[in-house]
Amino acid sequence: MSEGIVLFAHGSRDAQWARPFEQLAATLSHKVKGPVRVAYLEAMRPSLEEAIAALASDVDRIRVVPVFLGHGGHVKEDLPQLLEAARERHPEVHFSLDAPIGEQPAVIEAIAVAIAGDCS
């Protein structure tokens, strides 16, 4: 059984916006065994559907990680609908959905350390 990870982010018309998410995918790729892809809700590609379609033939499981700090409508409403459509389209793949990364205490702590470190 192999697992792919899709990092799901908001997207923007500004190309620079994607950089942290691309860096996150590159960093994460060195920490996990399976493939890691970024997907965007709007304005950028691939979409979640496209990223999942590209992975679906290579893995048995796909884990979707919302790379959002806040837990609002995009994570609560848009993403579950997109994931439900993906489940119907790829019944042979097991999908799981993480909490948004802003709900991880370790992430909040790291952001606080990064901000406080700049005070010195």
Added chain:
Amino acid sequence: MSEGIVLFAHGSRDAQWARPFEQLAATLSHKVKGPVRVAYLEAMRPSLEEAIAALASDVDRIRVVPVFLGHGGHVKEDLPQLLEAARERHPEVHFSLDAPIGEQPAVIEAIAVAIAGDCS
């Protein structure tokens, strides 16, 4: 000289959305000497203007930290305009503006570690 920090976030109509930012402010408050406030671009309060007005009489310097992962229009266009208005309104305060937290390599690393840790 004392410094206040304003954590500038997007905002949402969903009250739960603010939780990571409030937790970040609480965590950061234990790591720095001065006051820490959260401010929102839209849909939540206080606004940046309101947060700065509340701090301006207590500190000499205000550091604005964009709590955004991506570096797009909100950080590049909306925030500089809001900050310019604050500078005109509070000429006695020294303002500084950080890069968005998604540009901090330590933050990206922490997010990657948090995601990879869930694989075990």
